[in-house]
Amino acid sequence: MIARAGVLVGCTALVLSLSGTGAHAQPRDLARQTLGAGDGWGSHGTGTTGGSEADAEHVYTVTTWEQFRAALKDGGPAPRIIKVKGVIDAVSEGCDAFAAEGYDFQKYLAAYDPSVWGHDKPVSGEQEDLRAASAAAQDKTIKASVPADTTIVGVGKGSGIRGGSLQIKGVDNVIVRNLAFEAPVDCFPQWDPTDDNKTGAWNSEYDGVVVYGSTHVWIDHNTLTDGRYPDSSLPAYFGKIYQQHDGLVDIVRGANHVTVSWNSFEDHDKTMLIGNSDGAAADDTGKLKVTLHHNRFEGIVERAPRVRFGQVDAYNNHFVVTKDQPYAYTFGIGASSQLHATDNAFSLPAGIGVGKTLKKWNEAPLTAENNYVNGKRTDLIAVHNAEVPGEILQSGAGWKPVLRTKVDSPKAVPRIVDRQAGAGRIC
Numbered sequence: 001m002i003a004r005a006g007v008l009v010g011c012t013a014l015v016l017s018l019s020g021t022g023a024h025a026q027p028r029d030l031a032r033q034t035l036g037a038g039d040g041w042g043s044h045g046t047g048t049t050g051g052s053e054a055d056a057e058h059v060y061t062v063t064t065w066e067q068f069r070a071a072l073k074d075g076g077p078a079p080r081i082i083k084v085k086g087v088i089d090a091v092s093e094g095c096d097a098f099a100a101e102g103y104d105f106q107k108y109l110a111a112y113d114p115s116v117w118g119h120d121k122p123v124s125g126e127q128e129d130l131r132a133a134s135a136a137a138q139d140k141t142i143k144a145s146v147p148a149d150t151t152i153v154g155v156g157k158g159s160g161i162r163g164g165s166l167q168i169k170g171v172d173n174v175i176v177r178n179l180a181f182e183a184p185v186d187c188f189p190q191w192d193p194t195d196d197n198k199t200g201a202w203n204s205e206y207d208g209v210v211v212y213g214s215t216h217v218w219i220d221h222n223t224l225t226d227g228r229y230p231d232s233s234l235p236a237y238f239g240k241i242y243q244q245h246d247g248l249v250d251i252v253r254g255a256n257h258v259t260v261s262w263n264s265f266e267d268h269d270k271t272m273l274i275g276n277s278d279g280a281a282a283d284d285t286g287k288l289k290v291t292l293h294h295n296r297f298e299g300i301v302e303r304a305p306r307v308r309f310g311q312v313d314a315y316n317n318h319f320v321v322t323k324d325q326p327y328a329y330t331f332g333i334g335a336s337s338q339l340h341a342t343d344n345a346f347s348l349p350a351g352i353g354v355g356k357t358l359k360k361w362n363e364a365p366l367t368a369e370n371n372y373v374n375g376k377r378t379d380l381i382a383v384h385n386a387e388v389p390g391e392i393l394q395s396g397a398g399w400k401p402v403l404r405t406k407v408d409s410p411k412a413v414p415r416i417v418d419r420q421a422g423a424g425r426i427c
Contacts, residue, residue, distance in 0.1 A: 054080050088162070090163040154177070170212065302329050
């Protein structure tokens with residue numbers, strides 16, 4: 001049996017959590033396991049134990065979205081464990097169930113066609129009001145607020161959440177593990193004619209998981225993807241893709257001490273924001289401390305992650321750019337960010353330059369050492385600066401992570417991560 005940082009690899013009666021001080025036993029029940037000592041920023045201070053201390057009355061097994069939301073609300077402030085069995089669907093009745101009376105998408109298109117409306121002002125009027133009302137109905141249904149001291153875990157084969165948005169907002173101590181997430185689809189995107197240099201754009205809402213102002217969160221061994229509704233299937237209106245997706249996991253507004261480990265992020269555009277606004281310094285300075293390790297990112301267009309303000313430690317992740325996929329960048333260097341990205345592996349197809357793995361949004365030094373591209377050790381910053389001379393990046397994030405367990409050789413990362421990351425790889 002192999003155990004790494006409290007994460008079970010294979011099934012056995014005992015899990016060993018490795019730390020600098022030795023090993024300690026973890027319970028066999030996946031729902032009772034906690035984040036191991038020293039396993040990233042989520043282990044800082046009091047650590048992340050979720051609902052592991054829940055009594056029998058606060059252990060729920062749910063098979064529908066309605067049962068899931070009821071379990072989140074039930075039982076007051078006590079620790080809870082919610083076991084998701086099978087696939088639960090937040091939008092089982094389809095988008096039409098949310099549409100306000102009188103809303104007509106064809107009328108919406110006719111009213112706000114740029115040839116009629118122009119590009120100088122935001123849309124307004126009857127159809128926009130009805131679109132907003134429809135969106136509010138969807139918002140009320142698909143968001144699920146997660147309380148403190150909670151573990152949410154998939155049990156059985158193929159368990160997951162379709163179309164729902166987990167809101168981990170203003171709480172402490174949450175664990176989310178072993179779930180397959182199909183990203184929420186915004187049924188009612190808004191046309192903004194002033195966006196994208198006044199060429200217009202469709203703007204959508206809803207992230208799969210939002211960590212907003214919360215502390216001690218562990219997101220582990222999940223699979224997150226667009227599922228049945230990839231961007232390639234979306235139509236275009238007014239010459240722009242009718243975008244119905246937002247992020248997969250966003251960590252924002254003073255969130256702190258988060259570990260994101262052994263997840264598989266697949267086939268998505270704007271995947272992960274750590275810090276969602278350059279103007280959020282009051283909330284985010286000194287916070288947004290996040291560890292990303294042993295995650296697999298495949299078919300991701302951008303934001304893996306894009307970072308503002310936080311001390312983010314990204315190590316032993318595997319970034320796979322697939323042939324012919326749209327690709328913008330992997331790491332986004334944003335306002336006052338302190339990204340420490342080492343010991344990662346990149347698999348890039350022919351025609352994708354190494355320099356594109358980094359994107360400079362603001363002046364913020366980063367550390368990027370011992371990363372491998374297609375099996376070869378590569379100085380990402382040096383190559384970026386040579387290939388993108390208009391975006392010179394400075395080296396040296398100004399801090400060094402100490403909350404790490406075993407760091408694998410980046411040459412071995414593709415083999416290790418591809419085999420073990422994602423839902424269904426623990427039991």
